[in-house]
Amino acid sequence: MSKSIFIWSSAALIILALAAFGGWVFSLPSASATAEAPLVPQEEMDAMLASLKPVKRERPLVAVIGINDATETTDYLVPTGILRRADVADVVMVATEEGPILLFPALKVEADTTIAEFDAAHPDGADYVIVPAMSRDDDPAVLAWLMTQAEKGAKIIGVCAGAKVVGAAGLLDSRRATTHWYYLREMLRRSPTIEYVADRRMVSDGSVVTTTGITASIPMMLTLIEAIAGRARAEGIARELGLEQWDARHASAAFKLTRPFATTVLANRMAFWNREELGIRVEAGMDEVSLALVADAWSRTYRSSAITFASSASAIVTANGIRVIPDRAVSNWPEDHRVSTFRDQPPLNALDRTLEAIAARYGERTTNVVAMQLEYP
Known part of the structure; x- marks a missing residue:
């Protein structure tokens, strides 16, 4: 031809x-709506910071969980990179199984440990568990581990469509939450008791925090750094990342x-x-x-x-x-x-x-x- x-x-x-x-x-x-991101009341941000304060360890332990065959690239690597750069916590990349983690849509990495090894080394659980988007929201090993970590007092942070995984574990039932705009309807259909909160890049309810799309992991990690080590440390890391300011504002109608x-x-x-x-x-x-x-x-x-x-x-x-x-x-x-x-x-x-x-x-x-x-x- x-x-x-x-x-x-x-x-x-x-x-x-x-x-x-x-x-x-x-x-x-024919086009996204032109929308302004409304201001977030300071008392709401103060409450989020208070909910994220570490309570188990002086130097917190953060687990970033992924499945080996398909975990979202930015959701898995950016929280790890930012928190390790800040040096305010011990950050462990966890996989469900032995072997490399194939990220989507790009990159392949080696995890630090497996779920089983993490549990053996830290029987009292993590202080924080970060949950990226995954190709499967119902991986039984992930769901069981999240429920166990929550029972041990870990704060669960669902990044992007990782909120769907958190929802599938039952940890968002009757809670306020958000997720990536493309997956919002799916999350609410699967977990109908969730109260969706618009115009927020991150939403905190009790011991669970969720965020909007992929790049929301950046302000989310800065907020976590602020909760752990104070505003000055978070501002310093933000400058290193090329970000002058951040908060929870989000123009949801634009996406x-x-x-x-x-x-x-x-x-x-x-x-x-x-x-x-x-x-x-x-x-x-x-x-x-x-x-x-x-x-x-x-x-x-x-x-x-x-x-x-x-x-x-x-x-x-x-x-x-x-x-x-x-x-x-x-x-x-x-x-x-x-x-x-x-x-x-x-x-x-x-x-x-x-x-x-x-x-x-x-x-x-x-x-x-x-x-x-x-x-x-």
């Missing part, structure tokens, strides 16, 4: 797909499924002949927060996937002790298919630069799709 025939045939497939789903697609709003979002995703997915593998060199001592944000963003374009490479297949240890397993053991990658983690920039600046690079490569509509998935204000 000639290239021109191939392209026209693929274009026809897109047209047919649009026709098949046209009624649904064109029923969607919803729209016609441009759906049609861009469909067109990008159908254009399989333009799919690219973009290489990210992983190096010892690199910033794991930047790596996670950059790899996550490039892998959400529906046009590209981020592939890590290094000269050896051995795990590469990041600045704060995360062991990243390279996808490819190669010494180099074609220059026009390499992307940067902007090592000279703070992590959030690196994300901004990455979104600019995505716009230059694939256009503004694809960049908007990525930002919506990341729920990046």
